[in-house]
Amino acid sequence: MFHRIHILSIILLSNYNYSQEKFIPNKIDEGQITIDGIISEKEWKNAIFVDLDYEVNPGNNIVPKEKTKAYILYSDTHLYIGFYAYAKPSEIRASVRSRDDLGMISDDIVWIAFDTYGDSRNNYILVSNPFGSQLDARAINALTDEDRYDINFNVDHETSGTIVSDGYQVEFKIPFASLPFPNGNNQEWNFNFRRNTFREGIPIELRSQPYDRTAPCQICQTTDKLLLTDIKIEKRVEFLPYLAGNITGSKSNLFDEIKYQKLQPNFGLGFNVDLNKNSSLEVTLNPDFSQVEADVTQIDVNSAVALEYPERRPYFNRGTDIVQYVSGAFYSRSINNPLISTKLISQGKKERLFFLTALDQNSIYQIAGEDRSYLGEGEESFVNVLRYQRLLSKNTRLGFLSTNRYYKNGGYGNLFGTDGWFLLSKNLRFTYEVFLNLNKEPVADWIKSEDNIFGRSVVLDNQNFNGKSLYFQLYRNTEKWRSYLTYRDFSPNFQADVGFVVKNNRRWATLYHTYQVFPNKPALQFLSFGTKADIVYTYEDYLKTISVDAILSVKTLFNTEITYTLDFDAFKNFLGRDYRNLESNRFVIRSSPSESLSLNLNLTVGRDLAYNEAIPEKGKELTFNFIPLIQLSNKLRISPSIRYARLKYLDSDNFYYNGSISRFSIRYQFNNFFNIRIISEYNTFSERFFIQPLIQWNPNPSTVFYIGGNQNSLSEFNDEMYSLFRVDQTQLFLKFQYLLGI
CATH class of the missing domain: 2.20.50 (Outer Surface Protein A; domain 2)
Structure with a gap:
């Protein structure tokens, strides 16, 4: 069957290819380029040039008014790329920003997009503004930018930028060890360059190759070829130890002084090793998954189901683009508090493998109903996630997923399924997901409810059940029309114990x-x-x-x-x-x-x-x-x-609910690595206030030092004395984590 699908895809796409050019840069000695944000003629004299001579937005592949030139060199272990973006300095938009600050999309920026496997599974994106502030991401094929870009993907690299008299210049130094690509000392990657700027306030996008805005696959259009010969592949062996501590204090009564507990120290270790250029093994022991910045509180007063929050923990973000599903089959935040976790990631030319295990000390248990969801937190569980994807061709992918959660005192949740992605023509794409679940409830008091779901009680009482989910989508995009037809099917007893499903029976x-x-x-x-x-x-x-x-x-x-x-x-x-x-x-x-x-x-x-x-x-x-x-x-x-x-009554001035959440954030960025910020928030629904100051140093994706605190008010004291800025509970914390490479 796979063979027939492969042949069909080749027939459908035999007359469809994007334009491409080949670029063969010159090789230099290590240390020839100093990353200082200055395109020195002496340093870059042997570079090959790439012009960004296509305006793709708002113009449609027209000659741009703005001139941009890129430079490419490489050594045994690094790729060097420079940009000279011509502009009037007074019209350049830029601010000094911390790493992966999304505010950078409002700046003048230059992009590098790599498809190192040349198969359009994803693009690795490196972005810099004129001050050398970095943003990196992994791009996948999706309908919206929100789903397309995963900014939690990280590449450890250097950038530096400078505003000059006729524009700005940016230099990149990218270690080959930081990028995924196939085994071998001779490489052929797909790539292109981009620049975002503004013309009389209108955003302009320039590229080094034409862009077809009608195509249903955006990342498939990274097709220029970069040829590198005789490079050295260095295997990474990295240790990531951390030391953390916190002190908490609270009041027993409103007018008491805050009493502080003893310092609670914590430490742990991460280990990452490249088995080869395609495969890596990561282990984390007693990980500290505390977030540097509090989640933005969502208003849930009128929600009958649990709300989904984004994943902010770096360990769970690395490599998880392969386990993103529309049906909610996998949700990394369902692994709540792991004591130990291992992760194996492998990406070859024709397949990808993702295998995650974790011992979760405080398991999340979520049940989806027809109109409501039910959420509880329980005991230890052991989690497995196995994902395999096979590329039958550049335009055809099939995959398999298995997730398992086994609870300490009995009960389990198993899920199995398959998915596929087919580019049927230049403008037409088909995707599907099919999952089956087999479950046995634990006997536990984690959820208290008298409700029933299709004859099954919501209370956890050792019942066996199974279910299924289906997802099919046909998507078409042309110059004038954009359309899709989607069918979703969730059986009454569908449940993903390592996922996020809040409604079923539909x-x-x-x-x-x-x-x-x-x-x-x-x-x-x-x-x-x-x-x-x-x-x-x-x-x-x-x-x-x-x-x-x-x-x-x-x-x-x-x-x-x-x-x-x-x-x-x-x-x-x-x-x-x-x-x-x-x-x-x-x-x-x-x-x-x-x-x-x-x-x-x-x-x-x-x-x-x-x-x-x-x-x-x-x-x-x-x-x-x-x-x-x-x-x-x-x-x-x-x-x-x-x-x-x-929400106001239809026939009176009374309210079912009426409230707000006010938030204020101030940040001072000393340089690209060091900042201080304060966040405060007041929630009228819960009548609680908190303030969170933080000092942070983050010179690379893994090394971090921060010290900060949380100060909160407690709603139970509001009847005795209401004050917007009262502090009843406090926490001081610090963490130092340092990446050691061998």
């Missing part, structure tokens, strides 16, 4: 169809309008949802994107009750009118249900998130924000 079809144009005018740079329709049935064949959306999106003056969505639920069934004509209007506005100011506004007005009431009823909804980012200087920025939500 058969769900979606049709999305939009028209898009690129006028490339200052006031109208992009326009799209279309519709999305959803219909959902349960396994008992009763209607769950009929929803139709009208969507309008424009890009206009002041680097502004505006999206309006009219979401009309003609019919919705929730907890067995039928509701009709639920309409909401959603506005999303993102704007970066200048280097000093960026704005993000989300506004929803309409009608929704009070989902957490005993008998849910309709109400008048108003929610908005307003997040401005103000750059006061190249090194100082502030970001106040507010998230507000209310």
Whole structure:
């Protein structure tokens, strides 16, 4: 069967290829290039040149007004790339930023994209602004930028940048040991270069090769060839020890002084070794997975299901692009508090392997229902995750996934499945996911509920059950039209014990169809309008949802994107009750009118249900998130924000809920590695306040030193004395982690 699919893909794509050029750089001795942000003629005299001579946005592969030249050299162990971006210095946007600061997308930046395997599975992205601030990411093929870029991917490399009289210059020094690529001393990689800049406030993107905006696969268009000969492949052997400690203090009564506990020290060790250039083994003992920065609190007052938070732990982010699934089959934060974990990653020319094990000391147990989810935390469990992907051709991939969680005192959750990705033509793509689960509940009191799911009690009482999930999507993109047809199927007893699934018992079809144009005018740079329709049935064949959306999106003056969505639920069934004509209007506005100011506004007005009431009823909804980012200087920025939500009774001035979360952040970036910042937040729903100061030094992706604290108020004291800035509980913490390479 695999052979037939392979032949079919070759036939369908035999007449379809992207343009490409070959570049053979000269080899130099180590130490010839000094990474100081200056393109010295003496140092770079033997470099080959690559011109960025295509404007791909807003122009469509036209000759750009801005001149950009890239330089390439290499040694036995490093690749050297320089950029000379010509511009008026007064028009260059840039700030000194910490590593992987997403604010960099509002700066002038240069990109390097590598597809080292030449198979379009992913692109490795290295980005720098004119001050040498770094952002690196892994790009996969996805429908949106949010899903496409994984900024938790890291490449240990050097950059330096300088603003000069006629533009800016950036130098990259990239160790071959830091990039994944096939075994062998002679390499042929796919690559291209990009530059993002601004012309009279309008964002401009330049590339070193043409870009087809109609293609359904963006990363497939990194096709220029870079040939490197007789390089040295160095195997990494790395140790990552850390030492951490914290002191906590709290009050027993409102007017007591804070009493501090003894210092709680902690230490652990990470170990990473390259088995060969394609494979690495990573082990972590007693890992410290405390986050440097607190999660942005989400408003969950009207959510009937658990909310998903992004993964911020570096260990679980490395290599996990291969286990990203639409159906929620894997969710790394379900591994809550591991005592020990191992991870094997291997990527060859035709296959990829990911194998993760962990002993989780505090297991998360989540049950998905038809309308609600149930969450508990339990005892120890042992976790396995095995993922294998095979490339039948550049345009055909098939994969397998197995996850297992075995609980200490009995019970288990096993999940098995397959997935596939097929580029059927220049404009057409098909993907699928199919999973089966086999479960036996532990006997535990982790979840307390009298609810039942398809005849099975939610209480954990040793029941056996199994389920399935299906996902199919056909996606088409042309110059004028963008469409997809999706079918999702979650059986009533589908559960992913190492995943994130919050609703099941649904058969769900979606049709999305939009028209898009690129006028490339200052006031109208992009326009799209279309519709999305959803219909959902349960396994008992009763209607769950009929929803139709009208969507309008424009890009206009002041680097502004505006999206309006009219979401009309003609019919919705929730907890067995039928509701009709639920309409909401959603506005999303993102704007970066200048280097000093960026704005993000989300506004929803309409009608929704009070989902957490005993008998849910309709109400008048108003929610908005307003997040401005103000750059006061190249090194100082502030970001106040507010998230507000209310649901008002239809027939009175009373509210089902009414509250907000206010947050304020200030950061001073001394250089690319060292910063100090303070975050404060006040939550009116819980009536709690916290403030978190932090000093951080982060010279590379793994080495870090920070010292900071958390100061909180406790809501139980509010009746005795209400004060916005009262501190009832405090924590001081520090951590030093240093990467040792052998």
